[in-house]
Amino acid sequence: MKSEARVPIRSGADIVTARLEGRQLASQAGFNGSDLTVIATAISEVARNIVEYARKGEITLCIIQEGNKRGLRVEARDAGPGIPNIGLAMQDGYSTGRGLGLGLPGTRRLMDDFTIHSKVGEGTLVVATKWIR
Amino acid sequence: MRVPILKQGDYLIASIQSALSDQELLQLRDDLAEQAGRFRSRGIIIDVTVLDVMDSFACRTLRSIAHILRLRGAQTAIVGIQPEVAFAMVQLGLALGEVQTALDLEEGLALLSERTKRGGVSEK
């Protein structure tokens, strides 16, 4: 039984793969049914961002342990155009694509910990973690 | 894998069987638009009982399906959103807007028959 999974994201089909891997790992870690859906939804959003803006990237999922807390960490990484204004990007409804503009702020709401690093011309890294309550 | 669409009188019922790819969802949109026009359907039910995740793309597409179908004179009802999915959707901030929802197929048909009886297209 593994505790980590890497999913290359190049197309819409990979979004589904990333979700399934996430669900499986989260289930293994011991998350309940509702959280499994929340995690899969968050993964879907960040994976979709990669497909839509960067064309390709990678999602890494891993079960982590901090003291007696167990959680799942989701890392969405790409070498795409980067986000010029993160503050704006984190506002509900703001979208430079055809999306609803909920992906990033929504993921932050769905998950417990959330950080985002982005540099124009270099790429973006989103790290989000959900802990078992 | 095309989503099967059943015709029941004035209604079309699309039952999603498994997690849909983006492509398949868009295909569903085109199929429903085509069939609603061909059969002059008055109501469309999209059964999402089996969907384990509703993300922003799926939400957006379902809303656009309802919009297109309304232009063809049909009302749409989404049925079968599961508890965990509904909960994740509201946390993410997704809303179906004016698209009607019902618990299941039975409720969905009851809802549509009530709405379409009033004659013409009405807001929720």
Place this chain on the structure above:
Amino acid sequence: MEERKRTRISTPSSSAIAEASPESTVALLRELVAHLRENRTQLREEWVRRITESKLLTAMTREEIFAEATSVYDNYVAVLESGSVEALQAYARDLSERIIPRGVETHEVVGIVLLLRDVLARSLFKKYQSDFGLLNRVLDAYEPAANRIANTVAVSFVQERERIIRQQQEAIRELSTPVLQVRERLLILPIIGVIDPQRARQVTEQLLRGIRSNRAKVVVIDITGVPAVDSTVANHLVQTVDASRLMGATVIVTGLSSEIAQTLVTIGVDLSKMKTVGDLQGGIEEAERLLGYKVMMEQTADKPLS
């Protein structure tokens, strides 16, 4: 000064041994794994004897202890061989799941694993006693691996226990937050007291599952018993209302005092999105109206209630 020169270097100090090359560690581990396999039967018996002597696993019969001891022993040796902790974690979780309901406690699990470590270590002493240098190198290879195993098993056991405790707490919480079905297709959720975010989440999940299993068309959420509402609670309430509507249920919020209504408006909650009624009774009547129940009270006003 050692006579036996089976190995290249023979150094007495353990710090130098700690720098032994990885290949020799691997080779040593292979050798001791072979030894542990060869002597499986007697070492396992020795271990079970010591378990019983120490009065551990008293909740289990001798046959059960022997059966579990066999698989723990084999897994132990397999992990020494492969170095892979994942398989061990999976096994430890599985074992914990089986023995926790039998009343086995943490100190027992830690105890038996340490006893196994000792039994095997002694067997290594016995085998390599004539070559002190080699014995040291063997122990250098064995000890970190053995300690990791003991640690992994203990931690997995504790985590499994914690998981079970959490599950039980969740079940208790569910029992104390009733979602009531008073009529067909109508659910009432009375919320009482201060709600922390975790409980709020749990209550919402329970309500949504209740909507599905009861096929509820109307939900009355009564917040008469909620003293204060901050933006977190308000958000939870709105989310609960929205999620219920996604499942096709209409929500009526009752018990909204004017202070709370004011707070909600200030926070930015769109009250027009939800139906609100002053009190629970009024809410239930409104719900029944929505469901098409006729209110019979007016017609029987003259007759005494039986």
